[in-house]
Amino acid sequence: MRKLVVLSGSGISADSGLDTFRTSGDRSLWAQYDADQVCNFDCWEEYFDLVHEFYSRRREQLAEVAPNPAHFLAVSWQKRFAADLITQNVDDLFERAGAQDVLHVHGRLTSMCCFECGAQWDIGYSKFDPARDRCPQCQGVHGVKPNVVFFREPAPLYGEMWRRLAALTRDDVLVVIGTSGAVLPIAEIARRCPATSILSNLESEPGLNEQPFDHVLHGRAAEIAPQLDALATRLMERPGLKATI
Numbered sequence: 490m491r492k493l494v495v496l497s498g499s500g501i502s503a504d505s506g507l508d509t510f511r512t513s514g515d516r517s518l519w520a521q522y523d524a525d526q527v528c529n530f531d532c533w534e535e536y537f538d539l540v541h542e543f544y545s546r547r548r549e550q551l552a553e554v555a556p557n558p559a560h561f562l563a564v565s566w567q568k569r570f571a572a573d574l575i576t577q578n579v580d581d582l583f584e585r586a587g588a589q590d591v592l593h594v595h596g597r598l599t600s601m602c603c604f605e606c607g608a609q610w611d612i613g614y615s616k617f618d619p620a621r622d623r624c625p626q627c628q629g630v631h632g633v634k635p636n637v638v639f640f641r642e643p644a645p646l647y648g649e650m651w652r653r654l655a656a657l658t659r660d661d662v663l664v665v666i667g668t669s670g671a672v673l674p675i676a677e678i679a680r681r682c683p684a685t686s687i688l689s690n691l692e693s694e695p696g697l698n699e700q701p702f703d704h705v706l707h708g709r710a711a712e713i714a715p716q717l718d719a720l721a722t723r724l725m726e727r728p729g730l731k732a733t734i
């Protein structure tokens with residue numbers, strides 16, 4: 490069966506009004522904190538209170554936004570084509586649009602983990618309270634960290650992501666949405682991947698070579714969703730490749 494894999498980044502959720510690392514403006518949460526302090530695996534314990542304040546505010550902001558047409562489009566692909574959704578986003582907007590089994594390679598904002606014992610649990614959109622939010626397994630508090638992959642932290646789900654991308658064949662379709670290529674080498678992924686590839690970004694990114702992609706669509710993710718749907722649907726419904734000897 491022909492496969493459709495969607496690899497998404499912050500651009501898809503920026504259209505829902507969620508601040509991203511790249512959001513400009515003083516009102517952006519990212520502008521109010523130093524990412525080297527609040528998202529840095531090497532020193533997060535040193536800035537423990539600040540880390541939790543930042544992530545509590547991110548969860549609070551997440552509760553106030555809603556999925557946009559691009560999230561719902563990916564969910565419709567899941568229903569029509571059993572699309573495999575892989576995202577670098579830590580928000581839960583795909584799930585709130587109805588998605589199942591999303592591979593969050595950078596973790597999830599609504600989840601916490603414990604570095605003392607390895608426990609993981611859901612915190613929803615609530616503010617972290619060290620008196621209340623101790624690890625449910627070991628009762629510790631100093632090892633409690635947002636279950637999000639920080640800068641300089643290994644991403645344990647990358648292996649699974651690479652395995653799924655490597656399994657794509659010429660007959661399959663890869664859709665990359667809202668990803669600048671700053672974290673994942675998406676141009677290299679498109680170049681190596683034999684599947685027909687589509688890139689959907691707001692605009693050309695200075696550091697991103699779009700040439701390896703078979704199709705490139707520019708525009709706000711939510712606005713170009715119908716165009717993207719028509720293209721992906723056409724590719725998914727085209728006649729299959731004949732087996733060759």
Ligand SMILES: [Zn+2]
Binds near residue numbers: 608624626
């Ligand atoms: Zn624990």
